[in-house]
Amino acid sequence: MTSKGPEEEHPSVTLFRQYLRIRTVQPKPDYGAAVAFFEERARQLGLGCQKVEVAPGYVVTVLTWPGTNPTLSSILLNSHTDVVPVFKEHWSHDPFEAFKDSEGYIYARGAQDMKCVSIQYLEAVRRLKVEGHRFPRTIHMTFVPDEEVGGHQGMELFVQRPEFHALRAGFALDEGIANPTDAFTVFYSERSPWWVRVTSTGRPGHASRFMEDTAAEKLHKVVSSILAFREKEWQRLQSNPHLKEGAVTSVNLTKLEGGVAYNVVPATMSASFDFRVAPDVDFKAFEEQLQSWCQAAGEGVTLEFAQKWMHPRVTPTDDSNPWWAAFSRVCKDMNLTLEPEIMPAATDNRYIRAVGVPALGFSPMNRTPVLLHDHDERLHEAVFLRGVDIYTRLLPALASVPALPSDS
Numbered sequence: 001m002t003s004k005g006p007e008e009e010h011p012s013v014t015l016f017r018q019y020l021r022i023r024t025v026q027p028k029p030d031y032g033a034a035v036a037f038f039e040e041r042a043r044q045l046g047l048g049c050q051k052v053e054v055a056p057g058y059v060v061t062v063l064t065w066p067g068t069n070p071t072l073s074s075i076l077l078n079s080h081t082d083v084v085p086v087f088k089e090h091w092s093h094d095p096f097e098a099f100k101d102s103e104g105y106i107y108a109r110g111a112q113d114m115k116c117v118s119i120q121y122l123e124a125v126r127r128l129k130v131e132g133h134r135f136p137r138t139i140h141m142t143f144v145p146d147e148e149v150g151g152h153q154g155m156e157l158f159v160q161r162p163e164f165h166a167l168r169a170g171f172a173l174d175e176g177i178a179n180p181t182d183a184f185t186v187f188y189s190e191r192s193p194w195w196v197r198v199t200s201t202g203r204p205g206h207a208s209r210f211m212e213d214t215a216a217e218k219l220h221k222v223v224s225s226i227l228a229f230r231e232k233e234w235q236r237l238q239s240n241p242h243l244k245e246g247a248v249t250s251v252n253l254t255k256l257e258g259g260v261a262y263n264v265v266p267a268t269m270s271a272s273f274d275f276r277v278a279p280d281v282d283f284k285a286f287e288e289q290l291q292s293w294c295q296a297a298g299e300g301v302t303l304e305f306a307q308k309w310m311h312p313r314v315t316p317t318d319d320s321n322p323w324w325a326a327f328s329r330v331c332k333d334m335n336l337t338l339e340p341e342i343m344p345a346a347t348d349n350r351y352i353r354a355v356g357v358p359a360l361g362f363s364p365m366n367r368t369p370v371l372l373h374d375h376d377e378r379l380h381e382a383v384f385l386r387g388v389d390i391y392t393r394l395l396p397a398l399a400s401v402p403a404l405p406s407d408s
């Protein structure tokens with residue numbers, strides 16, 4: 001569908017653009033406005049609405065469409081409400097205006113990650129309700145804060161709450177990533193984020209001298225070891241066409257700190273790394289490897305973790321998993337090609353899977369460049385609307401999966 005005058009815009013697109021205008025941007029998201037938006041949606045759709053404050057000021061909003069068989073586990077449709085910051089000067093349009101160009105592209109922070117998905121869930125439920133459907137399993141939509149900074153005041157706390165257990169989630173959907181081809185990517189596992197700060201200490205002194213045992217030279221050794229490992233993983237990915245990005249471990253050097261003056265050799269310097277560890281890695285051995293790189297650099301080099309996820313899980317993508325069977329059957333019926341992959345980044349699905357709920361990462365955007373966290377993040381309205389169609393088919397199938405042993 002191409003763009004028409006605003007009076008002819010599809011109401012689902014109008015709602016999407018309204019949500020995009022709410023400034024839930026890190027580091028100071030307007031969560032109050034987002035919660036009010038979802039409360040209003042619940043009122044309009046006649047859905048149950050529960051607010052769970054997992055930390056002061058951090059509310060998870062749960063919208064519920066009850067199923068006809070309360071003994072069955074439920075379907076959890078999760079989305080985060082926060083978005084990452086922007087470099088406004090690099091955008092063609094104000095990232096919080098949800099500008100739509102003459103071709104139908106909607107420009108906004110969150111257009112792909114992941115405000116599209118929140119509205120697609122809501123609009124699919126609205127359509128199905130309006131058509132008078134009921135399904136055996138309850139559908140819960142959770143709108144959570146804090147994902148973009150790690151989920152520590154969001155899903156990580158929510159999964160530990162009695163309110164989460166009371167949802168009795170049997171299966172969950174959360175975000176995926178756009179696919180530039182005709183196919184749709186679906187994620188069945190994730191790499192584990194390890195955020196590592198290496199601190200090097202050494203002899204301070206006058207910077208005109210050939211100082212020995214300096215913090216900088218030891219830090220340099222660690223940086224070299226880690227970047228050599230990065231190169232090795234990159235080559236492994238490049239040389240094997242069967243490997244996708246999420247199947248190897250990545251690392252980037254993201255911060256360098258230390259020093260006070262040009263002519264003073266500092267006693268301390270640090271380097272920060274964002275590792276994304278593949279799910280098949282032996283975590284203990286990998287941590288020992290990191291430690292040994294530090295030790296090999298010399299005395300006084302230590303590491304600390306700012307984030308260290310230790311519970312990777314894999315959701316099976318074969319017909320032994322009835323949720324996968326239902327999901328993939330719908331895609332097949334709709335002639336959608338699926339590309340199952342390991343999520344290279346981290347999403348709230350890691351917390352959901354870790355408490356035993358099978359989950360897939362899926363944002364139905366094909367023929368769309370990957371622009372999450374990028375300048376000019378945008379989504380075509382036709383792709384967005386097709387996504388609503390896809391959920392309108394997926395939800396009946398998932399919410400009608402017959403009773404499972406795990407339901408009792």
Ligand code: MET
Pocket residue numbers: 147148149150151193307345346347
């Ligand atoms: C590692 S915390 C998660 C934040 C974000 N989703 C990322 O993958 O970087």
Ligand SMILES: [Zn+2]
Pocket residue numbers: 080113114147175347
């Ligand atoms: Zn996201």
Ligand SMILES: [Zn+2]
Pocket residue numbers: 084113148372373
């Ligand atoms: Zn993101």
